[in-house]
Each structure stands twice: as structure tokens, then as C-alpha cells.
Amino acid sequence: MARVLSHRNLPLLLLQAREAVLAHFRPILNHFGLTEQQWRVIRALAEAGPMEPNRIAETCQILGPSLAGVLARMEELGLVARRRLEADQRRVRVSLTAKSRALFAHVAPLVEAQYRELESAVGKQAIAQAYRTLDRLIAQFGAPVAAVALPKSPPRAGARRRRATRR
Amino acid sequence: MARVLSHRNLPLLLLQAREAVLAHFRPILNHFGLTEQQWRVIRALAEAGPMEPNRIAETCQILGPSLAGVLARMEELGLVARRRLEADQRRVRVSLTAKSRALFAHVAPLVEAQYRELESAVGKQAIAQAYRTLDRLIAQFGAPVAAVALPKSPPRAGARRRRATRR
DNA sequence: ATTAGAACGCTAACATGTTAACGAGTCAAC
DNA sequence: GTTGACTCGTTAACATGTTAGCGTTCTAAT
Numbered sequence: 001m002a003r004v005l006s007h008r009n010l011p012l013l014l015l016q017a018r019e020a021v022l023a024h025f026r027p028i029l030n031h032f033g034l035t036e037q038q039w040r041v042i043r044a045l046a047e048a049g050p051m052e053p054n055r056i057a058e059t060c061q062i063l064g065p066s067l068a069g070v071l072a073r074m075e076e077l078g079l080v081a082r083r084r085l086e087a088d089q090r091r092v093r094v095s096l097t098a099k100s101r102a103l104f105a106h107v108a109p110l111v112e113a114q115y116r117e118l119e120s121a122v123g124k125q126a127i128a129q130a131y132r133t134l135d136r137l138i139a140q141f142g143a144p145v146a147a148v149a150l151p152k153s154p155p156r157a158g159a160r161r162r163r164a165t166r167r
Numbered sequence: 168m169a170r171v172l173s174h175r176n177l178p179l180l181l182l183q184a185r186e187a188v189l190a191h192f193r194p195i196l197n198h199f200g201l202t203e204q205q206w207r208v209i210r211a212l213a214e215a216g217p218m219e220p221n222r223i224a225e226t227c228q229i230l231g232p233s234l235a236g237v238l239a240r241m242e243e244l245g246l247v248a249r250r251r252l253e254a255d256q257r258r259v260r261v262s263l264t265a266k267s268r269a270l271f272a273h274v275a276p277l278v279e280a281q282y283r284e285l286e287s288a289v290g291k292q293a294i295a296q297a298y299r300t301l302d303r304l305i306a307q308f309g310a311p312v313a314a315v316a317l318p319k320s321p322p323r324a325g326a327r328r329r330r331a332t333r334r
Numbered sequence: 335a336t337t338a339g340a341a342c343g344c345t346a347a348c349a350t351g352t353t354a355a356c357g358a359g360t361c362a363a364c
Numbered sequence: 365g366t367t368g369a370c371t372c373g374t375t376a377a378c379a380t381g382t383t384a385g386c387g388t389t390c391t392a393a394t
Contacts, residue, residue: 011203012227012228013302013305014188015228018182018185021177021178021304021308022178024312032321032322033324035352035379052342054341063382063383064344066380067343068344077324088342088389088390090341091343102322115175117314117315121310121312126304127177129300130300133297133300134181134184134297134300137188138183138184141285143288145191145285145288146284146288148277148280154200155270157199157246157270197383202350202382203350219372220372232353232374233349234373235374235375256359257359259372
């Protein structure tokens with residue numbers, strides 16, 4: 001658990017914290033053959049009901065293009081169902097299946113139990129404190145902040161590869 | 168900035184917080200053609216001097232296999248140099264080049280400036296508070312915690328694909 | 335009725351994350 | 365001196381993250 005460089009490097013510190021927390025839950029998900037993202041999607045749909053991809057994306061913090069693949073594989077595995085909306089053919093409704101609902105019923109209690117395990121080891125109010133701090137951080141950093149001015153012709157590390165036009 | 172599901176979901180909250188913070192720095196790195204990981208590596212080497220891959224990995228929170236690719240591309244771009252240690256031919260010493268040192272000299276002040284911008288917008292002690300909370304979180308969750316018992320034959324979402332032996 | 339924009343989900347191309355396993359090098363026991 | 369366990373960096377195979385751009389559908393202005 002090396003922690004050099006963490007000061008004046010908030011993103012890295014958040015990454016390390018996330019890893020430290022997630023390490024306690026990863027074994028559960030692996031045991032059920034679920035990826036972390038699949039579990040986020042299942043959990044979101046189980047708690048909030050059927051949703052459209054863009055809502056899932058922002059809820060689960062997964063970008064659209066990633067989500068397309070995640071949902072495709074989950075559909076393949078029979079974990080979600082996708083159908084176009086009658087009213088608007090662009091939009092899609094994603095819902096859980098019987099299989100994923102059953103899976104959720106198995107996994108959720110274990111995740112909750114692990115949570116309580118951590119709470120009792122770390123202290124309930126320490127975790128509550130973390131929630132408060134993070135909530136505030138997100139709210140404050142979400143508001144617009146002035147961006148530093150960037151030089152016009154910077155020394156670039158690597159030229160961005162050009163995209164091949166598809167056809 | 169949707170924030171449903173965040174409660175009783177600490178990993179997701181940390182992910183959202185990280186994204187909220189990083190959003191303010193990503194434009195700088197993109198401007199210089201750097202990926203987030205490349206910047207972490209350059210910063211680490213600039214601050215701590217030459218290192219071996221396993222040290223870089225734990226410092227930058229990048230897993231070994233990912234780092235192998237990151238370093239290979241960075242070497243290709245002339246951002247790092249790799250050489251085997253004389254004493255132990257398994258080990259490697261990674262160091263910055265003149266090019267990446269120059270790049271660091273350009274980028275670091277901008278990152279610092281953006282940091283100060285955020286501090287003045289959010290409040291210095293709010294950020295200090297975040298550091299304290301995250302440090303404690305990492306320390307406490309890093310310590311061993313009892314793991315919940317897992318069922319023997321779980322309903323698996325997807326069978327893990329078998330690995331093809333290479334030869 | 336037609337058409338320019340915008341919304342939505344998606345594909346494309348590449349970089350990275352994750353787990354397993356490999357291959358070369360080291361070192362200690364025999 | 366061989367052997368066998370171990371370390372280190374890496375490759376392999378697949379899932380996901382990231383940015384650009386495409387194609388269809390919808391909407392609104394003409």
C-alpha cells in the first residue's frame with residue numbers, strides 16, 4: 001500500500017481510496033462471475049427500475065460507448081433485455097431479466113453484509129464522514145471553475161493519430 | 168451530474184468524486200497529448216527519480232500488465248528510457264528523457280495553477296479536509312477486514328472463458 | 335411537405351484495466 | 365553442479381475507458 005506522491009494529487013488519492021474499498025468487494029463479484037460494471041448496472045436497474053442507456057450511463061458513471069459493449073455482453077448472457085420505445089424509435093428501454101433479478105437477490109445481501117463488516121471494523125461515523133466529505137467535494141467541483149490558460153503551440157508528447165474515415 | 172445510488176455505494180461515490188476533480192485537469196493533459204497514466208508516470212519519475220516498474224506500478228496505481236504497455240508506448244515516444252540492471256538481469260531501471268523533463272517543466276506549473284484555482288474556488292480547508300478523510304480511509308481499509316462467507320456453488324452470470332495455452 | 339438541426343445510441347480506433355500464465359534470471363538446497 | 369522454487373517483467377485474452385464520428389429518428393422552422 002505505497003502512498004508516495006499523494007499530496008497535491010487528489011485524483012490519485014481518490015483512485016487509491018477507491019481501490020482500497022473495492023478490494024473488499026471484488027471477491028464477491030468475481031465469485032458470481034460479474035464484472036464491476038455489470039454489477040453497477042444490475043444494482044441501478046434493480047433499485048430504480050428500467051432505464052434508458054443515457055440514464056444508466058450517468059447513474060453508473062460509465063460513458064456511452066463503454067456502456068454499449070457492457071449492455072451487449074449482458075444481453076448475450078441473458079442479464080438484461082433491450083427494446084426500442086414505441087413512441088421514439090431512437091430510444092431504448094433496458095430492463096432486468098428473471099435471471100439477473102435472481103442473481104441480485106443472491107449478491108445484494110452479501111454486499112450489504114460486507115458493508116456492515118467494514119463499518120464495524122472502521123467505525124460507522126468514519127464512513128459517514130467520508131460520505132459527507134465526498135458529497136461536498138462532488139458538489140463543489142461540479143460547479144464551474146476558471147480554467148488555466150493554455151499555450152497555443154505546446155510541445156506535444158505524441159501526435160494524435162488521425163482517424164480513418166469509415167468509408 | 169447525476170447522483171442517484173450513491174448511498175451505501177462508496178466505490179461509486181469515489182469514482183464520481185475522482186471524475187469531478189479530474190475533469191478540471193484533463194484539458195491540460197489533452198492539450199499536451201498526454202494520457203492520464205503517462206502523466207502519472209512522468210510526475211512520479213520527476214519527483215522521485217528513476218524507478219523500477221514494480222515501484223512505478225504501486226506508486227501510480229497501475230497494474231503491472233497495464234504498465235508494460237504504457238512504458239512501451241512512452242519509450243516509443245521518447246518519453247522514458249529503459250535499461251536492464253547489470254546486477255540483476257531480471258530488473259529494469261526506468262528514467263525520464265530530456266524530452267519528458269522539458270514536458271514536465273511545461274505542464275507541472277499549469278497543473279499547479281489549476282490546483283490553486285480550485286483551492287480558491289472551493290476553499291483551502293475543504294480540500295485539506297478531503298485529504299485527511301481519504302488518508303484515513305485508505306489506512307483503515309488497507310488493514311485486514313473479515314470477508315463474508317461465499318456460497319459454494321453460486322449461480323454464475325457468465326462462465327469464465329478458458330485460456331488458450333499459448334503453444 | 336421539406337429540410338436543417340439536434341438527440342440518441344451506436345461503431346471505430348486506440349489506450350488502459352484485469353486475470354492468468356509464460357520465460358528468463360536468481361538463489362538456495364541438495 | 366543440478367534442480368527446484370521463487371522473482372520480475374512481460375505477453376495473452378478479454379473487458380472497459382476515451383474521443384471522434386456515423387446513421388437513424390425526431391423536431392421545428394420554413
